[in-house]
Structure formats: C-alpha cells, structure tokens
Amino acid sequence: xxKITQTQPGMFVQEKEAVTLDCTYDTSDPSYGLxxxxxxxxxxxxxxxxxxxxxxxxxxxxxxxxNFQKARKSANLVISASQLGDSxxxxxxxxxxxxxxxxxxxxxxxxFGQGTTLQVKP
Amino acid sequence: xxxxxxxxRNRITKTGKRIMLECSxxxxxxxxxxYRQDPGLGLQLIYYSFDVKDINKGEISDGYSVSxxxxxxxxxxxxxxxxxxxxxxxxxxxxxxxxxxxxxxxSGTRLTVV
Numbered sequence: 104x105x106k107i108t109q110t111q112p113g114m115f116v117q118e119k120e121a122v123t124l125d126c127t128y129d130t131s132d133p134s135y136g137l138x139x140x141x142x143x144x145x146x147x148x149x150x151x152x153x154x155x156x157x158x159x160x161x162x163x164x165x166x167x168x169x170n171f172q173k174a175r176k177s178a179n180l181v182i183s184a185s186q187l188g189d190s191x192x193x194x195x196x197x198x199x200x201x202x203x204x205x206x207x208x209x210x211x212x213x214x215f216g217q218g219t220t221l222q223v224k225p
Numbered sequence: 226x227x228x229x230x231x232x233x234r235n236r237i238t239k240t241g242k243r244i245m246l247e248c249s250x251x252x253x254x255x256x257x258x259x260y261r262q263d264p265g266l267g268l269q270l271i272y273y274s275f276d277v278k279d280i281n282k283g284e285i286s287d288g289y290s291v292s293x294x295x296x297x298x299x300x301x302x303x304x305x306x307x308x309x310x311x312x313x314x315x316x317x318x319x320x321x322x323x324x325x326x327x328x329x330x331x332s333g334t335r336l337t338v339v
Contacts, residue, residue: 107267112265136325136327138327140327146313146332146333146335147330147333148315148317148328148330148333150326150327150328153325153326153327155325194267198322198323198327209322209323210273210281210322211256211273211319211321211322211323212258212270212273212283213258213270213327215260215267215268215269216267217265217266217267218265218267
C-alpha cells in the first residue's frame with residue numbers, strides 16, 4: 104500500500120535561513136506524483152510544488168524547491184530565505200496510482216502525510 | 226467567488242443529529258473528493274466521485290454518506306453525528322487524474338460534535 108511519512112511534527116527556523124522539511128514515501132508503482140501543500144493557521148490548503156516520478160530535475164517554485172531522491176524514496180521540501188509568513192503546517196502528499204478497473208485512469212486520490220508545523224522566528 | 230465553496234464554514238451539532246456539509250465548484254472539474262483532517266493524522270479520504278453516477282468509498286467512509294447532485298455539487302452527510310467526527314472537513318476537485326496541481330481545495334468546514 105502507498106504511504107507517506109513526515110517524521111518531523113514541529114520545526115523551528117530563524118527568519119531568512121533555509122529549512123528542509125522531510126518526506127518519505129512508499130510505493131511499488133513506477134509512475135507517481137508528489138506534492139507539497141501549505142496550511143496556514145486560517146486553515147486553507149495552498150498548493151506549493153509538484154514532482155513527477157519521471158521528472159529528471161528537482162522541481163522549483165520561487166523560494167520552494169523539492170529535493171527528490173528517487174532511490175531513497177524521499178521528497179523533501181526546501182524553503183530558502185524563510186519569512187514570518189512561512190509559519191504554517193506543511194503536508195507532503197502522493198498521488199495514489201491505483202486504478203479502479205484495468206485500463207482505466209488512476210483515481211487521482213492523494214495520500215497525505217501527517218504534516219509538519221513550521222515556526223519561523225524573527 | 227471562490228472556485229470551491231464549502232458551507233457552512235463552522236458548525237456545532239449535537240450527538241445523534243444528522244448534518245450535511247455542502248460543496249459546490251465553478252471549476253468544471255469532474256472529480257470531487259471529501260477529506261477529513263485530524264491533528265497528527267493529516268488528511269484522510271472519506272469519499273470521492275468521478276461524475277454524478279460514479280461514487281466511491283475512501284479509507285474512512287463508515288458513518289458518512291455522500292450525494293453528487295450535479296457535476297458542480299457534492300454533499301457529505303453524517304447520518305448520526307458522534308463526537309469523534311469532530312474534525313476539519315475539506316472538499317476538493319481535480320481536473321484530471323494526472324494533474325500536476327493536484328487538487329483545488331475548498332476553505333474547509335470546521336465541525337464540532339458535542
């Protein structure tokens with residue numbers, strides 16, 4: 104079964120420093136997608152970055168980059184130059200490659216990790 | 226207006242009551258999902274739907290039911306609410322299964338069962 108693990112319940116980082124949030128995944132399917140979402144205290148879910156299993160390069164979006172190590176099955180999120188507004192819960196997720204029926208497209212379900220709370224100190 | 230709208234935003238209900246959480250979307254997406262979020266557990270899938278005639282159970286469907294009234298509307302019902310269903314509930318949509326954006330989420334419904 105597919106699984107996502109985030110082992111850091113809480114992290115602190117000093118403003119303007121970089122921080123890495125860990126994420127490991129488990130799947131036997133060669134085709135999958137990995138996502139990171141941010142959830143501020145207001146509760147909404149904000150998409151940050153995506154990495155496909157066949158992508159040759161690590162994904163980047165502004166201050167966010169995904170350190171994708173396929174052999175280790177890890178997809179860590181790196182936030183550079185942390186800002187106070189980065190304080191939030193962060194979720195790693197993997198698209199479940201399950202197909203309901205043979206030959207159909209995958210379900211599109213996302214499997215989420217437990218989340219990591221990041222606090223940025225001024 | 227938001228792309229995915231959930232109502233109500235907050236709700237307190239009593240044990241044993243039936244309650245419906247509503248979700249509507251203007252994205253035109255066929256795929257819709259209901260998740261619940263509990264502290265320390267992340268988001269868990271309750272039900273998902275590919276169209277009005279195709280509804281599937283997720284990992285934690287017991288105690289819940291859903292209705293896909295139209296492409297744009299997907300409602301979640303708690304037939305007889307219990308305190309351990311207190312959680313933050315999210316509706317989400319997806320354009321196609323391999324979208325690199327994953328989901329478009331609603332703002333969430335915070336449900337408290339007393």
